[in-house]
Amino acid sequence: MSPRVSHLDNEQCRQCTSFADYMKENKKRLVEEQDRRKGQGVCDAEGAVGSRRPDCPLDKDELGQKSWGLLHTIAAKYPKKPNDSDKQDIKTFFNVFAKLYPCSHCAEGLREDLKEHPIRTNNQDELSQWLCEIHNRVNLKIGKPAFDCSKVHERWRDGWKDGSCD
Ligand SMILES: Cc1cc2nc3c(=O)[nH]c(=O)nc-3n(C[C@H](O)[C@H](O)[C@H](O)COP(=O)(O)OP(=O)(O)OC[C@H]3O[C@@H](n4cnc5c(N)ncnc54)[C@H](O)[C@@H]3O)c2cc1C
Structure with missing residues (x-):
């Protein structure tokens, strides 16, 4: 039955x-x-x-992806020879970003990281490398592979050397 x-x-x-x-x-x-x-x-x-x-509405990962895109692109467009005002603006931007980022534990992590690894603003390359290292520390924390920072300009500024972004 x-x-x-x-x-x-x-x-x-x-x-x-x-x-x-x-x-x-x-x-x-x-x-x-x-x-x-x-x-x-x-x-x-x-x-x-x-x-x-x-x-x-964005979830944490979508927000992260889009935010990293904005941050790396801002770094990619940062002047090669910044003046004092450029330097101050980018410092202020990251400090405010780390206060307002709408994922509270992510923002807290970023604020801690900014204290331990102060922003490097002397030129575009320096800023992009600094940000790449910040991003890699987040990658490490959440179990994602590290990105090769020697390729950060190809990824975010110039496009890949093989021409696939042309
Ligand atoms: C400031 C900040 C803090 C965050 N903190 C946390 C957290 O504490 N916990 C959590 O779970 N999530 C956090 N996130 C979200 C997390 O980092 C990812 O965005 C999310 O997990 C989606 O990951 P993804 O694999 O799509 O690629 P993402 O990590 O979002 O990366 C997007 C693209 O950036 C490129 N990329 C990857 N690494 C680097 C690098 N080092 N330098 C340059 N380019 C790179 C790759 O092409 C990748 O596809 C945070 C995001 C931000 C912006």
């Missing part, structure tokens, strides 16, 4: 279908729900029902 479901909270159970039929029906409903939510572009956590549409 097939096992019976004991819940009485839906039509399936009330009809006393077999457990296998009940599970089959449940799966069907799950797929229908997924399709419905996909159609609506429901914003779910990764792996949950439905697909995540591209214009949802």
Whole structure:
């Protein structure tokens, strides 16, 4: 005899279908729900029902990716021969960024790092290397591979030497 479901909270159970039929029906409903939510572009956590549409609020990793993009690009555009005002501006920027970054434990980590490894503002190359090292310390902390900082200008300023960004 097939096992019976004991819940009485839906039509399936009330009809006393077999457990296998009940599970089959449940799966069907799950797929229908997924399709419905996909159609609506429901914003779910990764792996949950439905697909995540591209214009949802940023999660920690998306925020990180986009923020690193901004930071490395700012460093890539920093003057080769900065004046005092350029130097002051970039220092202020990183200090304020580390206060406002909207992932509190990330921001706290950055503030600590800035204390231990003060910003190097003498020229564009120096700033980019400094930032690459900061990023690598975060990579290390969260178990990601280190980036080769000798390639930081190819990645963020000039494009790869093989011409793949041209
Ligand atoms: C200031 C800051 C602090 C953060 N702190 C934390 C934290 O404490 N915990 C946490 O879980 N997440 C933190 N994050 C997020 C985390 O760093 C990643 O952004 C996130 O995990 C997504 O990683 P990703 O693999 O997509 O690549 P990302 O690390 O976001 O990198 C984006 C791209 O940058 C390039 N890149 C990688 N490393 C370097 C480097 N060293 N120099 C130059 N370019 C590089 C690569 O091409 C990579 O694809 C932080 C982000 C920021 C901006």
